[in-house]
Structure formats: structure tokens, C-alpha cells
Amino acid sequence: MATQSSTSLQDLIREDFLTCRICYDLYVVPKILPCLHSYCQKCLEPLVENGTVQCPECRLQTEVPGGATGLKSNFFINGLLELFQMKRNKDLECTICSNAQKVVAATARCLDCKDFLCQTCSQGHCCSRLTLHHKVVNLEEFLAGHYDSEVRFLQELCCQDHPQEALRFFCDTCSVPICRDCRMLDHFQHKVVSMVNAVQREKPSVEQLIMSLEGTITSISEQEKVVEEAMSKLKAKGELIKKRICDYVEDVTAYIFAQKEAALEKLNVFLTQQMEGCSTVQKELQSQKDKAKSTQEFSQHILCVGKDYEILHLEGMIRNRVQELQAYRLQRLPNQTPELAIAWDEPEELSEAPLFSFAFPQEQPGRDVQRLELGNESFTSLESDEVTDPPSDSDEDSCMSVSDSPTKSSSSYTSFRAGVEYTYSFELDPSFFALEKPNITGIAVVPHTGQILLLDQANNEIKQYSPTGQFQRVIHLSGQLSDSAFCGISVCGKILACSSETHLFFLTLEGVFLRKLQMRGSESSYALASYQSSYVAVSEGTLCSISLYSPSAFCVGRVQPDNYHGGKFLFIAINSWEEFVVSDFIKKQIVVMKKSGLILSVLKPSTSVLSRPFSVCVDETRSVFVIDQYKVIQFSPNDETGKVVLNDQSQVRRPRVLAVSGENLILVREDGRTDVYSL
Template sequence: MMAQASASLQDLIREDFLTCKICYELYMVPKILPCLHSYCQRCLEPLLKDGALHCPECRLKTDTPGGASALKTNFFINSLLELFQLKHKRDLACTICSDAQRTQPATARCLDCKDFLCQTCAQGHCCSRLTLHHKVVKLEQFFAGEHDAELRLLQELCCQDHQQEALRFFCDTCGAPICRDCRMLDHFEHKVVSMASAVQRERPAVEQLIESLGGTIVGISEQEKTVWMAMDMLEAAGKNIKETITKYVEDLSAYLHAQKDAALGELSAFLTLEMERYQQVKEELQNQRDKAISTREFSQRILDVGKDYEILHLEGMIRNRIQELQAYTPQELKRQVPKLTISWDKPTGRSEAALFSLAFPRQQLEADVEADTFEAGNKRPVSLREGFDGDIDSSLDSEEDYCLSSDERVLSTPEASLSPCRRHGLQPVCVCTFEVEQYPSYSKPSISGIAVLPHKDGYLLLDQANEEIRQYNIKGVLQKSIPLLDRDTGFCGISVCGDTLACSSDTYLFFLTLDGKFLRKLWLRGSESSYALASYKDSYVAVSEGTLCSISLYSPSGHCVGRVKPPDYEDGKFLFVAVNAWEEFIVSDFVKKQVLILKKSGQILNVLKGPHSPLSKPFSVCVDALGNIFVVDQFQVIKFSRDGRRGEEILSSQRQRKRPRVITVDLDGRLVLVREDCHVQIFWP
């Protein structure tokens, strides 16, 4: 038991555990917040604002009317710091016999007296009647941590009022630990018990409270299973609807193509006939014109050079020929131009009515709509229950299917609008949809990042749940899987910089080859649980640093080449980041619910937020070659101009499982979107 306690203590008495996450130095007067995160008192003081502060890690707000000094001191950290500092002292002198003139190096330590002893004093310490039973250990063993558990047991916290007295009692009346002098003075008439008795009394209640969490966890797990089953059922129903709609569109497309071929064939035959008739008339007119020109030229020559008797001899023939030519009447030309009439050419109907109507469970109960078979020109409500055995749980009634914005189901809708921003021009067209497969014995995929492969038509998807990178081509065909090297940490961010692959994991940045071979590993600033990445050409990787509200830039060779920090910008949390061709940084702030456009110098060019912006909770961001900004915001994707002054919703989701998650733009300008259900959709914007 003592060995286990010692091993556990050695895990805690480490510099990284005893380092403040703000100043990255050993704790100085550690203060603990209600969220159980600890920081130096001096580090918390600048964070105070209007009598409150937000935890730099979890953003929990804590009211501190008395300032940082009024927060509880973390005595647990203090005790471990004392052990850490004690064990890291070197060249120690004997505290018994050393003085200003003579210094004896210590070779041992008395755990009871807390004195460092030279060899002579250690021998005498073990022979003295007063210290005969004290435990004296060698300094090597002490520094190696072999006696950490015993040292921890002998540690005592001293009273702040009587600094020579240890806190060994607990006042039930005041609910505070006290020393012997406090008990005899201020707490003489109070109910006082020993510290050990108080702990023994309270321990069962705390243990029972912790144990009760087991039942809560089991209950949540069962509810999670129920939700998963309902999601699978709903997904199967959605798949059936998708296949039905796809089959209908394919049949309708085949019908339209057949109608097109028939109409074009009929038109071609008509044009051929009419053109032949026009050609005959044209040739006849040309022939008559040639005859008239020839007659005029011959007659003029007779008049010019002929003798008198020759003119009189031919005068009758010339007269008859000219009268014959002048009496010619061309064929009557009937101009027959075909006219086109389209039976379905009703722009108003196409812009106001959707071709497909989805009847959700709640709507079915209200309207009791019967499902019909698909026919050309017939609107059909598609039920989520269709083609599905069993009932759908009523808890799913509020869930709606994922789709493009309702206007995108009908191409000809330029006047339709979607609050809060007006649509402009054509909307993205989905050209490919594929699912990230779940292999046998694998966990359900969880895609946390996506990157575009340079010089290739393909994408890299970071599967956080299975700790691997999957490479797909633009048609959704899996090319290969790249296992991640360090599987003890959770990877979350991915980006491609030239021929180097960058991945973030916990507080580290990994550089790999495109085949997944390890190159180097860097330690990132801050203590975030995840770091989003983006690349600027093949120059550097931009790392979003969360609550530090900054962006660090790292070259593929592993050097920090810059830092983007907006001045006087605090209390936010940078999430996703993108870099456009003008080296402007677009970053989403999850806490302040806004998107920033920054220069490399840190200057803020624009802030996209309400009430005039359609943003509510911005998440993933990306940019295209023209500088347009795409933002995933809850159930929608919003497109902004480069300066952020104009925004419009281009995609929307009405269902939690199919809501957009992460987004990017490939080298050809295609918009690549990963949904919550691990389906990937590729759009032409």
C-alpha cells in the first residue's frame, strides 16, 4: 500500500503538474476556483473584471468581490510544492553543525526533525535518547522519492494566526480547521474534534456521493443506447427516402431526355424540309437574275456597235425577251417559323412550390396524409416511416431531416429569401456524397479535421475516434488509411503545408510526411484540449491558440516564424482558423460568438457578429481563392464576402445528426463539408 502511494505521489510531484497554466512557472500562492482549476494568485489578478473572473480553461464565471486573495488557497498543491522544492535542492549543508565559518555537506535527512544531517550528526542523531526513534534516511534515497509517502504523512499545515502550531483539530461550530492555541482561545466553548475524527466522519458520505455517480453514468449510457437505436432507425428511414427521391429524379431525367430527343428530331426534320424549299426558290431567283443581266448586256451591245439594219432586225426579239423576263412572277414564299410551347413552363409555380414535400411524424399525425406513388408532375409527401418496420420513437418527433436550403431543391428560385440574410444568385450544387465507413472492430468514426491534398484531387480526413487519417478522392473512393503514430493522445487538427502534413494532438504539433512518417514534434503554447490548424501556401502552419486569443505560425521545419495577436483582445476563445491569399487570418471566437478578420500584424479588419450578421455560434471556417469566407454556424453554412460586409446562407440543416461540422475548399473551388453523421458532401459553389 505504501509503495502504491509512493508511486502515485511521484506522478504528482512533477514540474508539469505543479506549473501554473498561465505563467508556466511553479505555482506562487496557488488559488483554486470552483471548477477545480488552480492558478497563481498574481496570475488571476489581471483577469478580474467587475468583481468576477472567467476560468482561462473552462470559462466558468466566478464572483470574486474580495479579489483573487479571497479565493481558497490550494493547500494540496502547496504541500506537493514543498516536497518538490525540497527534493530539488542540491549541495545541501548540515543544518546542525554548519555555520558561517564551516560548512559540512549533508548526507542524510531526519524525517521527524526535518533536518539535513552530515555523517557525524546522523550517527549522533541515532544514538541520542531524544531522537533515538526518529527515522534518518540517506540523502540519495530521499531524493529518489523512496520516502515520499512517509514524508507526506509527516507534513503538517500550520495555522495562519499561530504559525508555529499545526492544524490538528476541526471546529464543527465554525466549520474550519484550527490549531491547539485556537482551540484554547477563540474556540474554547465550541464543539471541537480531532482532524482525523472529522475526516473519518465525513469520508463515508463523500464516498457514497462518488459511488452514486455510477448509477448516473449507467442511466446515461442506457439513454445513449436508446438514442443511438433511434438514430439508426431514423437514418434507415432517411436512406429509404433518399433512394426513392433519387430513383424518381433519375426516371424523370430519363423521361425529359427522351422528350428532348423527340422534340429535337421533329424540329430537325421540319428545318430540313423548309430549307430545301427555300433553296429551290433561291436557285430559281438567281437563274432569273442571270437571264435578265445577260439580256441587258447583249441588248446594250447591239445599241452601242450595231448597224441600223441590225438594230431594226433584232428589235422585235429583244422586245419579246425583255417582256418575257418582266412578266416573271416568283413563287409565293410562305414563311413558316416553328414556335415552342413548354407544358411545365410556369416560373411562378417552380419558385413557390417544392418538387418534394417531406411529411414529418408530427405533421403526419396532424394531417394524416396518405403516401402516393411517384408520378411525373405529382407532388408526393414522403414519410419518414415509409419502407421501415416498426414505430419511430416519439422522442424523435422534433428532429428534422438534413437538406440543402429549401430553395436549392428547385433551381429557379432567385427571388426566394431565407432569414436573416437575402439570397443572391445560384446556390451550391451537390456533386458527390459519401460516407466515412465504420470497419469491423473499429469505433464509430468521428471526423475532427479535413485537409486538401496538393497536386492531387483528394482529401485527408482525420478520424479522431480511430486515430487514423483516411485519404479519399473527389468521387468519395477510399484510397488508403494512415495510422497515427502516437496513439496515447487524441489528434484533433490537420493541415497540409506543401509536402508536409501537420497534426495537432493535446498540446503538441506533429509534422509528418504525406505518407504518415514522423518528422518532428513541437510543444504548443497554452493548455487547450484541441488546436485547429490552417496552412498558408507552403510557408507555414497557423495554429489557433484558444483562450490565449492568438495564432502562432510554424514553418514545416519546426520553427516559430510569427504570432498574430490582436491588441487588447481578451475573454475570448479562438477556435477554427483560415488564411486567405492576401495573408489575412479569419478566426472564429466560440466564446464571443463572432468571426474576426485579422492582418498578420494583429490589426482587426472586421468583426462579424450580431445583430446585423446572420452569425449566432460560428464554428468551422474556410476561404476560397477569391477571398470569400465560409462559416459553419450551428445548422447552416454562411458565405461572406472577403471584407465580411455581405453574407448569405447557402446551405442549411434542420437535423442534429446531419448538421454541418467542418468545412474546407479544395484547389478547384469545390466546397467540401463533413456532417455530424460522418457523411461528406462536395458542392460546386
């Protein structure tokens, strides 16, 4: 035990342990902070600001009203410094017989008297009656540290107020060590015990505290392992995501280049065929032209120098030849100009819209949360169904010619392979266009009247049509309600609901403003749907939830699907059974759920004919209709496969939004052309 104590003490009596971490010199008046870090008093004084000092190592703030001098002195460091400084001096002299005239080197040390002795004095020290029992040790062994433990045991700390007196008592009242004089003077009325008794009383509790640190250290070590495992998983997941992104980009790049080569090759074959046909026609025309010139020259020569009878003799032949040349008509001109249709034909979206998004588990973003988002999509709603602009949709550069009356034009339905029966079409009248090209992002059908409302996001207008497609009027939204573009529309009874960024507006069916409210989240646009005249449902994007608002602008409920995270709700519809149908933009699937949040079914590309679901609506039989690129897909109740009821083969005018009104399916193209089909 003594060996272990000596070894431990020897480790402490070294210069680096006794060096201040601020000045990197031996401690001078060491002061100890509550965090158990010690520094020189003079080094701590510049660190005191406004009655507090911050530990340079652990940053713990400590109040020091009296400055650095008011901190506790580190007597433990002081005692070790005394030992270190004694052993540091190798040229020690006898403290008994050395004087100004002579210096006698010390050879021994008395542990009791604390004197350094020469050989003569050490012999006399052992013979004197007063010092007979003192322990005199060899100086070399003393300096080597063989007696450090005994020296530490015999060390006595003197009182600062009475330097000649050792601190041998402890005042329980003041919780400070005191000397004999302090006990008789300042602490006479206090509860005082001997230093030995005080140590014996407090030492077990200190030992218990030290032992309790083992559990703390073990707990921290376990938490470190958890953090390390989390960091490893995070790093592995990050590397996996990086690889997936890189692989995806490589695959998409390879696909795009393959599509490029295939398209260019097809274009070259087509152009070659057309150019060959045109060249053949060109040669034929040149031949006819040469014949006409030859006939013209020959006839002119006859008129100029021919005899009368020669002219009359050849007149019939010339007439027949000229008539033959004039009767020539080009039988076939195989000149066809190719047209190009690109799935994503908006360069500004390619440069601005993010391609990748991240969905973090159990994330609940608020208004001030910044979030990574897939695409710069804008979307809107229709009554009991929701619509949006997908990033892959392209807008036409110009609008087609339009009429305000329904037409029986076959240009719409002849390009469709349909499972429904075409009824009629109508287009937007150019006389009603505002400054911008129309961008129809929403449709709603007024209950009982069947009036069709088309929301033009580009001009912040609602265009109203009769059930037969006759134009009725325009409701202007810009300026009077919001400076931002409107994107969502739905009819709740006799109330018209519109969304603009994070605000929900309620208007009369005539367009008179009633009230507005702030919605949850921080989406750029919100999808709307209505359930009868009870409430307006708002699809809340990455929150993967639906909020319900009454026409009087109160939140009356919230639909949160069970254990559903990492998606982004865009399009929404509500059927007559009060079942919610939403389109998930990120997961590319349709989710059907109850008002309680119970998920009834999930329509996925892996188990159905879906590929990229877009706008959704429902009919009275609970069937779901989905726009999927250039197709319209119908899902009957309990049918998770679906069937294609409309398929645009021309792929020129992309379907954009749709709604069901009675027995009719209303389909709106991206340029505003509206087709009505009988279900």
C-alpha cells in the first residue's frame, strides 16, 4: 500500500502537473474553481468580468464578487509545490551550522524538524535527548522521493492569519480549517472539532462520491458508443444516399444521351426520306420547266422567222403542247415538316427547380423551418378533387384559337383512345385573356347548378362557364385579395375557397371577399377540396397531413395518416363516404384514408398501371380518376390495378386538371381547352 501511495505521489510531484495552464509556469498562489481546475491568482484576475470568471478549459461561469482573491486557495497544490521545490534544489546546505562565513553541504534531512543536516549535525541530532527519536534520512534518498509519503504526512499547513500556528482544527459553523489561536479568538463560540475527526467524518462521503463517478463514467462511455454508432449509421446512410444520387444522375444522363441518339437517328432517317422525295419532285419540276422553255423558244422562232403556211401548219401542234404543259399538276409532294414535343420543355424549371429532396423522419416543420423540396411545382384544387403543375409538364408557347361556344371539334377526342364517351369541347376566348398566357391550374364545379369555374393562375382570374360550355363572366382576384398568385380553388356550399401561398381566402360565389386565415406549414402552395358544405380540406405537403376549416374560418379537425412519413401530399379529393384521397408527389402513389387517419389502401406504380400520378378526383360511386402524364386512369372501389379510360396518342395538349360533375368527366388541357366526357 505504501508503495502504491508513494508511486502515485511521485507521479503528481512533476513539473507539468504543477504548471498553470495560463502562464505555463509553476503555480503562484494557486486558486481552485468549482470545476476543480486551478490557476494562478494573477492569471485569473484579468479574466474577471462583471463579477464572474469563465474557466479557460471547460467554460464554466463562476461568480466571484470579491475578484480572484475571493476564490479558495488550492492547498493541495501548495503542498506538492513545497515538495517539488525542495527536491529541485540539488545544492542544499546545512541549516544548523552554515552561516555567512562558511557553507557546509547537507547530507541528511530530519523529517520531524524539517532541517537539512551535514554529517556532523546529523550525528549530533541522533545523540541529543530532544531529537533522539527524530527520523534522519539520507539526502540522496530524500531527493529521490523515497520519503515523499512520510513528508506529506508530516506536512502542516499554517494559518494565514497566524503564520506560526498550524491548522489543526475545523470549524463546522464556518466550514473552514482553523488554528489554535483562531479557535480561542474568532471561533470561540462556534462548533469546532479536531482536523483528524473532521477528516474521518467527511472522508467516507467523499469516497462514496468518487465511487459514484464510476457509474457516471460508464454511462457516459455507453452514450459515447451510442453516438459513435449513430455517427457510423449517419455516415453510412450519407454515403448510400450520395451513391444513389450519383447512380441516378449517371442513369438519367445515360438515358438522356440514349434518347438523344435515338431521336437524332430517327430525325435523320425522316429528313433523308423527305429530302429524297423532295429532290425527285424537284427534278420532275425542272424537267417540266425545261420543256416549257423549249416550247416557248421554238414557238417564238416560228412567229419571228416562219412563213405563214409554216405558222398555220404548226399552230395546232404548239397549242396542244402548251395546253399539255399548262395542264401538268404535281401529283405528290412528300414534304412533311417534323414537330418536336419534349416532356419537360421549360428551361427555367430545369435551372431553378431542385431535382432531389430529403424527407426526414418525424420532422414537424413550422412556418420558420427551412426545408429541402423536390421540384418547384405549383398546384391547385377542384371541388372534391385536387390538381397541380408537375415538374415534368410543359406549357405551350402559344394558345390555340378559341371560341366561347361548345364545338363538336374532333381534334380533341380523335387523338384519344377512350373508355368514356366524348360529348363536347370548349376553349378559352382570346377576348377574355389578360396580359399573360392563361395557365389553368384549378377547376371547381358549383353544386346543383353545374357551373364550371376555371382558375387562371397566370392572370389571377376565375373564368366561369355554364354546364354546356357557354362563357359567363370573369372574377378578378389580383390586387383586392393578395399580391401573390392564387393556385387553389374549391366550392363549399355557397362559399368559394381559394388559396394563395400560405393564406386561405373565403369569398361569395360572386367573388366578394368574406374572410381569410393563415394555414399551417410553409408550403409555396396548398391544395384544396371540400366535403359538401361542411368544411374545406387543405393538403399540407411535407407535413403529410390534412387540416379541415369551416366556411367561418375555424379549424375544425386534422387528418393525420397512421405512421406515414417522408412523403409530400399535393392533390386531394373527398368522396361521399368522407374518405380522403391524396396524391403523394415524392412517393408517387395515391393514398386513400379515413377521417380518423386509418389508411384504407395505397395505389402504387408497382401494383397498378400508375407511373406518375398527377391530379385526382372522385365520383359518386367512390371511383378515383387520376391524370397520369397523357393518360386518365380510373380505380373502382376495391380495385388497386386500375384501367386507362383516356389515352392521348398525339401528346400535344397535355391533360392538366379534371373534375366529375354528375355523369360527366371534365378534363382541362394545359392551354385551357376543356373536353367533357360521359361516364
